[in-house]
Amino acid sequence: MPELAVLRSPAEVLFGSGMAAAAGGVAARHGHRVLAITDPVLAATEGYAAVLASLREAGLDVVEFTDAAVDVPMTTIDAAATTGREARPDVIVAVGGGSAIDLAKVTALLLAHGGALNAYYGEHMVPGPVLPLIALPTTAGTGSEVTPVSVIGDPELGMKVGISSPYLIPRTAICDPELTRTCPPSVTAHSGIDALSHAIEAFMAVTRRPDWRLPLERVAVGKNAMSDVLALAAVREIGVNLERAVADGDDMAARSGMLFGSLNAGLAFANAGVAAAHALQFAIGAATGTPHGLGTGLMLPYVMAFNRPEREPALAQLAAALGAPEGDAVAIVHDLGLRIGLPARLADLELGEDRLAAMGEQAAGITRLAGNNPRPLDAHGCTAILRAAWHGDPSLLAERAAA
Numbered sequence: 001m002p003e004l005a006v007l008r009s010p011a012e013v014l015f016g017s018g019m020a021a022a023a024g025g026v027a028a029r030h031g032h033r034v035l036a037i038t039d040p041v042l043a044a045t046e047g048y049a050a051v052l053a054s055l056r057e058a059g060l061d062v063v064e065f066t067d068a069a070v071d072v073p074m075t076t077i078d079a080a081a082t083t084g085r086e087a088r089p090d091v092i093v094a095v096g097g098g099s100a101i102d103l104a105k106v107t108a109l110l111l112a113h114g115g116a117l118n119a120y121y122g123e124h125m126v127p128g129p130v131l132p133l134i135a136l137p138t139t140a141g142t143g144s145e146v147t148p149v150s151v152i153g154d155p156e157l158g159m160k161v162g163i164s165s166p167y168l169i170p171r172t173a174i175c176d177p178e179l180t181r182t183c184p185p186s187v188t189a190h191s192g193i194d195a196l197s198h199a200i201e202a203f204m205a206v207t208r209r210p211d212w213r214l215p216l217e218r219v220a221v222g223k224n225a226m227s228d229v230l231a232l233a234a235v236r237e238i239g240v241n242l243e244r245a246v247a248d249g250d251d252m253a254a255r256s257g258m259l260f261g262s263l264n265a266g267l268a269f270a271n272a273g274v275a276a277a278h279a280l281q282f283a284i285g286a287a288t289g290t291p292h293g294l295g296t297g298l299m300l301p302y303v304m305a306f307n308r309p310e311r312e313p314a315l316a317q318l319a320a321a322l323g324a325p326e327g328d329a330v331a332i333v334h335d336l337g338l339r340i341g342l343p344a345r346l347a348d349l350e351l352g353e354d355r356l357a358a359m360g361e362q363a364a365g366i367t368r369l370a371g372n373n374p375r376p377l378d379a380h381g382c383t384a385i386l387r388a389a390w391h392g393d394p395s396l397l398a399e400r401a402a403a
């Protein structure tokens with residue numbers, strides 16, 4: 001019996017090959033002036049050119065900001081907001097991976113409400129609607145095209161930080177697998193395993209009692225009946241297609257499966273939330289500068305192993321969704337990560353073991369994420385997960401659970 005179900009999503013999700021050409025018609029509903037946001041690599045792609053052509057064919061005035069940067073540095077946010085204030089757009093169109101779409105979200109926020117960005121850090125801090133945003137993902141992916149989250153780099157904190165509000169959900173997500181065709185193998189691998197992390201962390205998230213206050217107080221409400229459907233659908237797609245998409249970027253069936261998988265995973269975690277793997281990656285990313293998905297994907301099997309005592313039935317369902325009903329989901333995910341080229345050990349990131357305790361403390365302090373983990377997660381637990389990953393051995397956590 002479903003006890004709790006929550007779904008917040010874009011007003012419209014358009015998925016399919018060639019769908020990018022709808023961007024102009026969709027944007028024209030919001031007015032005449034468009035701010036198009038992308039990064040320098042994508043600005044040179046055919047996919048972005050197709051989106052621009054569609055906007056211009058619809059008779060729209062387009063101002064471009066093509067300097068989005070990986071991990072959304074504050075200097076880039078300032079530059080995009082300045083361009084936006086001059087352009088006074090009616091709508092923002094973002095073409096890119098999580099970095100460009102997250103930049104577009106905070107630009108839409110700053111153009112609507114102004115002020116300093118740190119006033120909006122955390123959950124439910126955005127005071128009202130932001131500029132309408134149309135998001136076209138080029139990775140499969142962060143799911144940012146459907147999520148209420150923007151993750152940005154704040155140099156003063158020395159760590160990335162999230163702004164999470166239903167007002168940040170893009171108005172329309174246009175998911176065209178053709179836009180992901182040029183995505184290089186390493187980005188395909190990292191963003192693809194990140195999508196798997198979203199689905200699995202949402203499926204294993206904490207369960208909260210249904211209460212009318214819950215969605216008003218929290219953006220991420222925890223594991224629920226709606227996010228479970230979406231998470232399992234995502235795991236099935238990603239399990240079948242990730243390795244294929246990494247091996248052959250022109251395999252459009254695999255690209256399409258991955259984009260549909262990351263879309264479903266995004267919708268799942270947009271409502272359920274993510275947990276330990278993402279909290280730990282905030283600390284790993286700050287220490288090593290590794291790509292987001294490399295870190296979340298590397299931590300994922302260890303986090304699953306840590307959570308096993310609380311989530312044995314969920315792990316069995318995940319193994320079935322991954323095509324091995326008799327298998328162990330932790331081992332399947334660990335092997336998949338190695339096959340797509342993730343490092344075997346956290347130690348391979350040139351990180352000394354002496355730094356793990358401080359990183360564990362840092363991760364446990366991100367209560368928005370740590371508090372969403374099904375097994376209580378303190379600095380001790382975070383450090384145990386990091387230590388097992390540092391040695392490259394998930395079974396170290398099995399022993400801990402049994403102890």
Ligand SMILES: NC(=O)c1ccc[n+]([C@@H]2O[C@H](COP(=O)([O-])OP(=O)(O)OC[C@H]3O[C@@H](n4cnc5c(N)ncnc54)[C@H](O)[C@@H]3O)[C@@H](O)[C@H]2O)c1
Pocket residue numbers: 039041042045069070071072096097098099100102138139141142143144147148149150151160179180181182183184187190191194292293
């Ligand atoms: N908002 C959310 O819900 C959410 C969720 C997860 C992660 N994130 C954030 O998203 C960011 C990571 O995003 P990402 O993994 O999508 O990567 P990205 O946007 O950082 O892009 C990585 C690199 O890949 C290139 N690239 C992307 N698509 C390409 C394509 N189709 N062809 C050629 N090159 C391409 C980019 O130019 C860039 O150099 C991180 O900042 C992370 O914190 C956000």
Ligand SMILES: [Fe+2]
Pocket residue numbers: 142194195197198278292296
């Ligand atoms: Fe992620």
